[in-house]
Amino acid sequence: MVNLICFAVWRCAVSRTGDKLYIINKLNNKLITLARDGKILAIYTEPNLTVPVCVHVTPAGQVLVCGHLSGTIIQVGCEGRKRLATLAKVRGGPESVCYNSTTNSIIVGQCEENNILVFRVK
Template sequence: MLLCFAVERCAVSPTGDKLYITNYRQNKLLTLARDGTLLATLTDPALERPDGLHVTPACQVLVCGGWSNIILQGDSEGKSKLATLATRKRDGLSWPESVCYSSTTSSIIVGQYYNNNILVFRVE
């Protein structure tokens, strides 16, 4: 099966059975099976131009909303938003471009496009 969409970033689940893709033109997070079958689509009004993407060891999906200046946490199925972890207003995000969870430091690390700051958020 061949799917065509604007792929910005992709990540693989820790178990290797799912592929997550940010589609920045349609403001979606897509979840595909290993064979390319579309399993789920996550859309949220707060997610504009999804960019950076990371899957945690617990299979939670972290997505950067570039234009909306948010970090969104989605479930392992890629079907629903669990939380908005960071925002421009609350946390000073400025076009988040990359995101990563560190289990060693229990923190989320965010790289930003328009400045040289890397933000680190401790999570409990």
């Protein structure tokens, strides 16, 4: 098992198939992807994703990450190696993100604005 203390785990999510663990390290602006056995598969960083605070895996296996200071919501490939899309750019400190498959929408909670934003996905 890998020593997770060095990663300063903030939030985590499990892949739909259960073979990957996605870990947010907000202190170092990283998304770390681990295999089930603890092996590091990928470490993702991006200048446009500062202070990542939430990671969510959709029912389809898409990985969503929100950056608090950058105000970005991005989709990262399931391998955790690259950004596939910037889904939204919002003000007011996005703090949480999730996908609702019933309404086909991305829901973003904002800490500083005390709001919940809903984006319909086409």
